[in-house]
Each structure stands twice: as C-alpha cells, then as structure tokens.
Amino acid sequence: MNNNQQIVLDNDGKSIWKFLAGELKPRGKWFTPFNIISVPIILLGLALIVIRFWKGLGEVSNVTQEVPWGLWKGFNVVTGVAFAGGAYVLTFMVYIMNMRKYHSIIRVTVLNGFLAYAFYAGALVLDLGRPWHIFNPIIGNSFGASSVLFLVAWHFLLYMVAQLIEFSPTIAEWLGARRAHKILSGMTMAAVIFGITLSMLHQSGLGALFLMAKEKIHPLWYNEFIPVMFLVSSIFAGLSMVIFEGSISDKVFFDQISNKTKLAQKDIIIGLSKICAGTMFAYFFLQLLVFIHGQHWDLLNTGMGHWFLLEMLGFVLVPMILFFVSYRNNNITMIRIAAILTMIGVIMNRLNVSIIGYRWDAVVRYVPSWMEVIVALTVIFIQIWIFRWVINRMPVLRDSPSWANEHK
C-alpha cells in the first residue's frame, strides 16, 4: 500500500484546481527555433481567423462558388485525416492482432490522431460559409441523411469520442484518479473496436465525397474507386507519419522516453517499414488497375499526365522500393527518407483530388491566398503546441505510474 500513499502525497495539500493551474504554466525554454517560427505565425493566423468570422470568408479566402473547397478542407481536413490513420492501424495491430511490440507507441499515436481530428474538424468550421450549420446533421435540424457528409459528420464525432476514451487512461494517470482509471481502462477495448470500424468507414467516406464531382475532377484522378484508394493509402500515410513523428519525438522528448522504449524503437520502425512496403505494393497495383480500367493513356503526355506519373512513380513506387530495401538492410535512415517521400506523395494525392485536379479546366484557377496558407499553418502549429504540452505532462511517452499496472 506504499504506492497508495505515494499518490496521495503527490497531490497532497493541493486541490485538483491548484494542480491543474500549476500544470498549465509553461515549462522549459522559450526561445527555441520552433517557437520563434511558430509564435508569429500563430498570432497572425489568429488575427486572420478573427477577420474571417467578423468580415466573412471572402476577406481572407480565395474560394468561390465554383471552387467552394479551399486549402483548409483540401489540406487540413482531407490530407490531415489520412495522416491520422496511424491510430486505427496501430490499435488494430496491438489490441486485435496482439502485436505487443508496438504497444509503447500506441499512446502517442492515439494522442496524435485525436488532436488531428479535433483540429481538422475545427478547420472545417473555418471553411464553411455558415459554420453554425455544422451542428445540423448531429442535432437533426436537417439531418441530410442522403448525403455522404451526414456519414462523415457522424463518423468524425463518434471517432473523436472513441479516441478520447482510448486516450483517457493516460489522463486519469496524470490526475492520479485511480477509480476513473480502472473504469476507463476497461472501456479501451470497446472503444478500439468501435474506432477501427469508424475510421475505416470515414477514411473511405472522405473519398466518397468526391464521387459527386465526377465532371469536375481531372479524369486521371477521378474514378469510382476513390474510396478504396483513400482507405488503402491512409494505412501507409498514417504509418509514415508514425515513423516521422517518432524520429522527431526521439530527439525532442529524449528525457521522456524510457530506456526500454528507446531500445524497442529501432525494431518498431523496421517492422512498420515492412507493413508500408506491403501496402504500397498493393496500392500501386490498385492504381495501375484503375488507370488501365479508365483507359486514359492519351492524357499521360500532357502537363497533368506528367504530374500524375510523378506522383505514382516518384512518390509511390520509389518510396515503396526504399521501404523494401531498407527493411532488408535494417537501414533506419533510409526508412525515414522513405517515410518523408511517402508523406509528400500522400499530400500530393489528396491535393490533386481536392484542389489541383479539381476544376483543372477552369479559366480562373483557384490558388489559395497567403492568408489561407497562414491559417492552415496556424492550425497545425497550435496542434503541435498542445501535443507538446500534453507529452510534457502526461505519461504518454514515459512509463505509467506503478499503481496503474497493478490491476492489469
């Protein structure tokens, strides 16, 4: 029962509010390169967001009636959600397939996924002309049940709840709430199964949104299999993000990571590279199949065609080969390079479908304004700030307190 007293002592003499107030104070150095870059951008971005809600969307954004979906949807929502796919792939591997090796990175991945969804749903609000309507599919003012958006809205909402439940034992450990920890840990498995179902549905659902724009999307990117492509590519997009994010965490949060986790890291990255190589191999053939099926080879020798070939060969085939070779040679550096190439490829693919290939034949093309770019970056930077705040305080990367393992 020593542990019990320890916990009481930890929070002793402080009410929960004092503890929270203490935790809210900033820690560590202020003048880091990341802060110097991100703080001015965030301040400028917040000012632009105020202008956007005060004066209206047209003041800051270049979206039009013709192209209603701009950078905030194409980049923050559609691309960001693909990168958040690591959470459902890893929870599937650890909790369903029981691959315990990957357990040490599950919390950081789920946290990353949860924040991604919370912020990208936020970015969606920015891009809606009448943002208060976002609640309609939830509260039933007008469900719009025949629209794919209805599906996506509910999946986003439910999946955020599921991810919060998956992550909640960490919060309970941080607060020293033992009873809550026990209850919340018991809910993890249900939340995981629910979450995997939802993610697979809405990763493809995001693709299904574009099925309605058949005439507007360039034929090299439009096909009736976009939902399948989005789902398959979210697997390696998410895992590449996990590899990339893990490499940065290794350095930035060095003091947080326990010794045993550090040793396991290399093995984890090598294991993930194998999965990436396998799924990208299948994805490449799916793309080839769809391309042949569409019979659009005459378009290959145009500007858009070259761009398409660059995406498929340079940012799908090449990183796939890199993953394959570096898995065999245990070459961590090459795996990281492959992960970065893959991420560039996924960004290209999502932007090609949602922005670059969208209304590609219009006389006046949509080009995001500088203000849109700043706001898009602001959303990502604020997310990273909160991510850092959570990691420095909660047992995400470091080991759980010993009482938390007792009833396992």
Added chain:
Amino acid sequence: MDGFSYSDIFATKGIEYLIIITFLILLVPFWLVLNKQKQISSTIQKALGFLSASILKIPQGLFYSRNHTWMHMEKSGTAKVGVDDLLLHITGAVKFKIHKNPGDEIKKGDLLTEIDQNGKLLRILSPVSGKITNINSTINENPSMLNEDPYGKGWIYKIKPSNWVAETKTCYFAEEATNWSAAELERFKDFLAVSMKNYAPEPSMVILQDGGELCDHSLSALPKEIWRDFEEEFLDLNRL
C-alpha cells in the same frame, strides 16, 4: 470461320484480369524476398565469423541482467545463473573461476565468478541474492564449446533466490532482451574504437569506426588494459 469473332479485350475486362494475375504472381516473390533476406544474411555473417546482433542466441524466457548475466527460474524455485551469449562471443573461449561453495550466501552485486583467459580476468558480479545450492562442475571441461550452448550447459551456479521479484524488475526479458543485446553490441563497437586508440599499438586492427562488422571473439587478442576498461563499462553491476 462463321460464328467466330475477336472480342475487344477492353470490353471483356481482359486487361484488368491480366493485371490482377500479374499482381498475384509478383506478390509471391515480393513477399518471399521481403521475409527471407534477413535469415540468409545472418547465415553468411555467421559463416564469415562476424559478430552481429542477428547471430546472437537470446532465448526469450530468460531474465538478462545489465551485466551480461542471465537467470532462469526452474520449477523447483532455484534459479540457474550464467553469462550471456554476447559476452562469450566477445571474449572467446574462457574458463570460470569458482569462488563459492554450495550453502554460501550471496548478495546482488557480490563477486560471483571470474572469467579467465590466459591470465586476463573479468569479474562477474551476481545479479541476484540468495543461497547457492549447486555448482556446475563440468563448466570448464570444454571452453570452446560453451558458445554453442551458453544457456544450457553454460550455467555456473544454481541459486535459491531470496528477493527474486524485486531483483528481476530491472532485468531485460523477451523482446526487450533482443533489443538490448543489439544496443549493447553497438555500444561495444564504440567502446572498442575509443579504447583501441588509447592502448593498442596498431590502430583499427579489429574494427572500422564507420559501422564495419565486428570479428567474433574480438576481445581475446587485446591487452589487459582493455579488459579492465571493458569490465568497468559493461560488467560492473553496481555502476550500471
């Protein structure tokens, strides 16, 4: 040829079928190569006498202490204790000096045994506290064969532990042990590069600093001073 006509291969989805068949045919070698390559390279490394993480024997059911000793609890409640495969690969053939007798008490961190290779010694400290019940009298019979079976015939003492759960908490177990051994091997490479500079007359006779491969038994030809440093860096349980 009435009634016969060529059909359009696109209309019949013929090309699509061919691509899927090609995919399935390519998937087989893709998967085989992806999974097999590592076994082959480890066989080659073993044959060439290189020391790499892939040739180390690390049974997953043993506890590995930070000073390169292992422990295995038997059904009777006594634990076998010995030194791990990595240490034997590094030192080459050695003899063990047995200082304790059955019935002696030993504490974690006490001197357990000494490894002796022609007068060069490494002190091995005990990873566990308890009472010694048995001594392996055959341990020094065939030193060069010890590498083949470090966890079977290679046990040194049987100890009835007195504080097993607490003392094994810091040990490596299962895949942790595999990862740790690989990291220790990397650390040993760095160690050699540094201490070779300090003591060895001919630089770089054992190792390339740019991550070249280690030879098996790389410590055996090196002078006493390096053995002493090695003991301090890798075997001193009270410091690690």
